Amino acid sequence: MxxxxxxxxxxxxxxxxxxxxxxxxxxxxxxxxxxxxxxxxxxxxxxxxxxxxxxxxxxxxxxxxxxxxxxxxxxxxxxxxxxxxxxxxxxxxxxxxxxxxxxxxxxxxxxxxxxxxxxAAHGITEPEAGSDTLGMRTRAERHNDVYVLNGSKSFTTNAPVADVFVVQAVTRPGGGCFGLTSFIVEADTPGLTVGRCYEKTGLRGSPMADVHFDDCVVPAHRMLGPEGGGFGVFTTSMAWERTCLFALYLGTMRRTLEASIAHANERRQFGTAIGGFQAVSHRIVDMTLRLESARLVLYRAAWGLDRGSTDEVAPALAKLAVSEAAVQVGLDAVRIQGGLGVLHGQSETALRDALPARIFSGTNEIQKNNIARAMGLRGKPARRRK
Ligand SMILES: Cc1cc2nc3c(=O)[nH]c(=O)nc-3n(C[C@H](O)[C@H](O)[C@H](O)COP(=O)(O)OP(=O)(O)OC[C@H]3O[C@@H](n4cnc5c(N)ncnc54)[C@H](O)[C@@H]3O)c2cc1C
The missing domain is CATH 1.10.540.10 (Acyl-CoA dehydrogenase/oxidase, N-terminal domain)
Structure with missing residues (x-):
């Protein structure tokens, strides 16, 4: 090592x-x-x-x-x-x-x-199909050398500014994992429209909107991977996202931790720096432990990706560890700053930006379901979910 x-x-x-x-x-x-x-x-x-x-x-x-x-x-x-x-x-x-x-x-x-x-923007989630990916309704029907897309995607990051979309659609209804196909669709394709930019609690600098396909004609050569191969495309990209994208939160946590240490050393109450109170210093040690533990799990997953691993557990664990750590570090930072922490632009920002991390790339509950299934914990036969 x-x-x-x-x-x-x-x-x-x-x-x-x-x-x-x-x-x-x-x-x-x-x-x-x-x-x-x-x-x-x-x-x-x-x-x-x-x-x-x-x-x-x-x-x-x-x-x-x-x-x-x-x-x-x-x-x-x-x-x-x-x-x-x-x-x-x-x-x-x-x-x-x-x-x-x-x-x-x-x-x-x-x-x-x-x-x-x-x-670019990636559209899989739909109003009626969030965690239940295979329940998606957006259809892509083949007519000679084109596919006609109809349906809607929701929560699409970058949609308001995107030039191109990687989209998942159903090519074989009832085909389960083999019924989805990925397409590369240019934003100016007739029939593709983007909804209004969402207002979000966190990650406000990231634009997000719904995307609608209304008889949107996409040439067959814009298919990404084979017909019916969409689920494989999706799981591969999620392994990258759950590992590498989440590393950004290691950086935000480190920044938050440093600011918390500085505040604990500067802010004085009862005649001493608050960092001298065990309740505060131990909180900072706990923040450090969470960050460092999550960091190890994430880089272990990245190391696996570099070796061609197709293990889905390591990226799911990385996503879980980092997102839960980021939320807790945000909460801890707000407490350490006291009243200051809830002012706009202070520690509250780290907390607001961390909250969506539990949701995107498949919620943490879904990650736990998938990890449990991979560990052999099976209640009843279940469809694979995000
Ligand atoms: C900031 C942000 C960016 C996003 N970007 C994109 C994007 O670019 N492209 C895209 O396609 N999507 C994107 N999404 C959407 C995201 O992937 C979905 O929000 C997520 O998969 C959850 O779907 P949902 O919101 O419909 O929640 P639901 O599926 O309705 O879930 C609601 C709650 O029920 C729980 N739940 C559901 N099913 C189960 C189950 N079987 N077992 C246990 N608990 C369950 C969930 O864990 C959750 O707590 C983004 C979301 C956010 C917040």
Missing amino acids: DFAFDAQTHEMCETIKDFARDRLVGPDAFDPDDFRRRWRLAGEQGALGTVVPGAYGGLGQGAVTAAAVMEALGYGCTDTGFVFSLGAHLFACLTPIVDFGTEEQKRQWLPPLCSGERI
Whole structure:
């Protein structure tokens, strides 16, 4: 076991951390023009294509390095929503194109998606099918050399600014895992419309909306992977997302922890720094323990991905460990700051940004169901869920 990054990864992360702190900070409210400006900067820096091979405009790095870069972005950039958008683009949209795309699809889509010229969004969740992925209703019906898509996706990150969507649709109703197919759909395709930008509690810098398909005609060559192979595309991209995207929260937790230590050393009550009270110092030790434990679980999962592991348990454990730690670290930070902690822009931000992490990429309850099933805990035959 080697717990240190190699010199190149270390140096890359230091550069990314400074870049994220100095160049990626955005306005308080979501602004599409500023979002795109920063997106291009992130592309120029290589952050949008860490795991994409160099031949297609990426950095050609593995999962451990990609996670380290996300951790550096999460630490450096206080707009966690922006970093989340970047991670959703890279791990839910670009990795499936790398893993399942044809040579033509890779050459067409990956370079502009890595450079920051274009933005991608991933649509699987639907109003009636959240955790129950296989209950989705969006249909893709084949007519000669085109598919016609009808249905709606909800909670689609990046939808309001996306140029291209990776979408899952049903090609064989009742076909279960083999009934889904993935498509690459350009945002300006007739029949595709994007709803209003959601207002969210956390990750406010990440735009999100519903996407509707109304007789949306997609050429068959835009199919990603084989017909009926959508579930495989989805599970592969989720393994990347549950591992590498969640690394951003390691960065946010570290930033929050450092701020909590500074506050505990500066704030004086009863004639002494509050960090001298065991109730406060032990809380900070617990925050450290949560962060470091989650960090080990996540990098262990990334290490597995780099070795071609198809184990679904390690990414699910990483998602669980990091998201639960991030929420608890946020709560602890608010308590350590006292009244200050609930003021806008203080520790409450870390807590608000952490809350959605329990939900996206499949809720934590669903992760536990999947892990339990993999451990042989089976009540009754169940359909596989997100
Ligand atoms: C910030 C954010 C970004 C997102 N981005 C995207 C995106 O880019 N693309 C996309 O497609 N989706 C996205 N989503 C949607 C996300 O994947 C879903 O919200 C999530 O899968 C849960 O679905 P749901 O909201 O319909 O909740 P439901 O499925 O309705 O679940 C509600 C509650 O019931 C519980 N539950 C449901 N079924 C079970 C069960 N079998 N056992 C135990 N508990 C269960 C859940 O754990 C949860 O607590 C995003 C969500 C958020 C919050």
